[in-house]
Amino acid sequence: MSKLLSPQTPSSPSFVKGSNPLTSKVTGVLSASYADTEFRDSLALLDERGVHSTAETRRQLRLDLQKEVIDSNGEIINEFAKVAQQLRRIGTTIGKLNESYLEIKSQISAAQGATSAALQEASQLMTQRQQVERKQALLMSFNFTFVLNEDETAALTLTSEPVDDRFFVALQKAKKISQDCEVLLGFENQTLGLEVMEQTTKHLNQGFQKLYRWVQRELKTLNLENPQIGSSIRGALRVLAERPTLFQNCLDFLAEAREHVLSDSFYTALTGSSRAGAVDASVKPIELAAHDTLRYVGDMLAWAHSAAVGEREALEVLFISDGDEIAKGLQAGRENELWRLVADDGDNAVDFNPVTALNELVDRDMSGAARTLRQRIEQVTQTNEEIILAYKLANLLNFYKSTFSKLLGPGSSLVDSLEALESEALRQFRSLARDHVATLQGDFQHTPGDLRPPDFLLDALEQLSAIMVTYETSLTAEGDREADFEPILAEIFDPFLSGCSNMARSMSPPSSQIFLINCLLVAKTTLSRYSFTKSRLSQLLARTEKEKEHLVDGQYEFFRIESGLDPLIGSLADLDDTKESVAKVASLDAVQMQALTRASQTLDNFLPSALMDAVENMRHLQDAKLARDITEKAAERFCVDFEHVEEMLMLADDLAEGEDAGTEVQSLRVLFPRTSGEIRVLLS
Known part of the structure; x- marks a missing residue:
């Protein structure tokens, strides 16, 4: 039994001798690996063909497979036979094509020999034609670049032709011709360049004169009551800026016309009728509508501000929208003006600032109304006899001076006029305040029996309160308000407090201290309401403390003696x-x-x-x-x-x-x- 199970059994000599083909076959099958890819593909193919594992099938399987291979090879041979037949046909076609090519080549060689002379002559003619075309194109280009045609010359120089797009196109071309003539002057023969430049300059001058007269006519026909500078006039002025003298003349003409119109409008707003006597029912006269002096001056200043704003808005498009173009035109014009070249003062020329030019023009437009305004306000200021009203007038003028300074710039004549009027109103205020103090000199000698603040101090503080309410609304910068208000205190408050101090000196203690403290307390109450009196309030508190210490000393002395x-x-x-x-x-x-x-x-x-x-x-x-x-x-x-x-x-x-x-x-x-x-x- 142990011998049968021993591993040496299969390799015994007796077993080897008994091997046969079937054994080898079985051994090969058993040694085959089922993990082999080809083996698995073979089994899958058999499954697809539906082959069943029977004895007959296994005997016929090899024969069937060999038969299928033979049939497949036969089909491939038949297909290659068809391909060979097609290749023979292609070869025949290529041979015919070679014969046709040789025939055509011989015909072309013969034709080339026959036409070579004609082709050479045609080539020479083509070369001559190209030269003529180049000369013709050069002439056309020269005429287009350096010569104005009849239509362009007529549009540029004839006054019967309108100033429209054709005019500006012709003018632009003439300016370009004038610039391009510098190229012609660079050659040795300068005759052509000089002739073209002379003719072009003549046309340019005529064109600018035509444009200048047209702009003046257009300015006359504008609705000067509410001028809206259209695109055509704006473009014309931008072009006219290249002639600074003509441009400035147009601005002077416009400013003069607007000055008369605004002056008449202001007179109508004041009286309700024009200077010619025509009554305007739609206007409510300021002289009749104003109920008091301050309202009268305020209405006049408000009208001036409204007119200046309207004037600036109406003319703003003239300088702001095309300001750079106008500046460039003026600069170019200054560089080309003959007297500028002779004087050689180009370095001193001021660059054109559109905002400044606009402000100056509006200021000139308002100059006539400003003169009337100044006369009326001066009359009001000089006839006023009220201290508070004088200061309110000065404060109102300061407000509008600041407003116009922001609108037109600090150097405008209107701002200068308002500054002079403000100074006059402050001078009148100081004069009235001093006259009032002078009239109260007698009251400074009468001390109240109950040591209360005198009536003149209470009246002065009441006036000061009204003035401080007015000053609170002023446009003075916060950091400058206290220093700016100090002169007002010196005029309207200090004389009365000094009067109280003099009255206190004539009393005996403690009445003198009590009286002065009462005056200081009521003054402190008035000044403590506003932030711009902090410095003066501190002085009052310090003085009150000093007088308080005197009273403490007096009471202490009273305790010791009594x-x-x-x-x-x-x-x-x-x-x-x-x-x-x-x-x-x-x-x-x-x-x-x-x-x-x-x-x-x-x-x-x-x-x-x-x-x-x-x-x-x-x-x-x-x-x-x-x-x-x-x-x-x-x-x-x-x-x-x-x-x-x-x-x-x-x-x-x-x-x-x-x-x-x-x-x-x-x-x-x-x-x-x-x-x-x-x-x-x-x-x-």
Whole structure:
């Protein structure tokens, strides 16, 4: 049994000898790998053909496969036979083509030999024709570049022809010809260039003169009441800028016309009728509609501002939209003007600024109305006799001066006029303020019995309040408002406060301090409402504090004298708690028995009504809280002095008891029994 299972069995000699083809076949099949790709493809092919594993099928399988291979080879041979037949036909066709090519080649050679002379002659003729065409094209190009045709010359120079697109096209061409003539002048023979330039310059001058006259006619026919510069006039002026003199003449003409129109319009707005006497029912006359002087001046300035804005908007398109083109044209014109070349002052020429030119033109347009405006406002200013109105007029003029400065620039004549009017209004304001102070000199001598602020100060503060309300609306920069308002305070406030100070000097304390503090408090109340009076308000507060300290000193002196302690406090003020100082206390006159007893009795009589009496001294001070503060500070100082007196008397008693221990000594505290605590209670 073990021999049968031994691994040596298959390789035994007896088994090898018994092998046959079937065994080899089985061994090959068993050794085949089912993981082989070709083997799997073979099995899949058999499955597709539907071959069943039978004995008959297995015997016929090889024969069937060989038969199919033979049939496939036969079909391929038949197809290649057809291809060979087609190749034979192609070869025949190519042979015929070669024969035709040779025949055509011989015919072409014969034709070329026969036509060579004609072709040579035709080539020469073509070369001559090209030369003629080049000369003709050069002539046409020269005529197109350097010569104006009859239609272009007529459109450029004849006044009967309109100024339209054809004119501007011809003018542009003439300018280009003039520039291109510089090329012709670069050759040795300059005759042609000089002739063309002379003729072109003549046409250009005629064209600019024609354009200048046309622009003047168009400006006359414009609706000057509301001028809208159309594209044609704008383009014409842009081109005319290349002749600065003609351009400036047109602007002068326009400015003169607009000055008359706006001047008449302003007169109509003032009176309701034109200078010729024609009544305009649609206009509400300013002179009749204005109810007061300020409204009258404000309406006139508002009309001027509205007119300037309307004028600027109407003319803005003239300079802003094509400003660069106008500037370029003016620059080119200046460079080409003969007198500029002779004077050689081109470096001094100012570049054209469209915004500045617009502002200058509007300013010139408004000059006539501005003269009338200045005359009317000067008349109003000079006839005014009210201080507040004078300042309101100055503030109103300052507002419109700033407005026109932003609109037309700070250097315009209208702004200069308003600045002069503002100065005149401020001068009138200062004059009226000084006259008012002069008329009140008599009132400065009469002091109110109840020490209240005088009426002239209250009136002045009322005027100042009205002026500060007006100044609050001004356009002065925030950082400059305080310094700008200081001269107003100097004119309208300082003289009255100085008058109050002079009145206070004629009084005796504490009435002088109370009166002055009352005046300072009411002034502080008025000035504290606005931010541009901070500096002056600080000065008033500092002065009030100074006068307050004087009142505190007066109340403190009242406490010392009325309490009878002034000699005692004065005697003990320079002594301290050292033994040497304490030893001096008993020898002082104010500390002797009789004097100390009298001082104690006076103090007892004073204390019950001391606080009421002190408050009564401040009864005229209009600020009750300030009066209490002053009294409390004075009482505190008095209590501190009393504490020092009490301390020195107690130290003197202690020293006396220590030195005379065996004898009886009169105690100072017995003669002067009041304590500092009692004093604080009674004076609180």
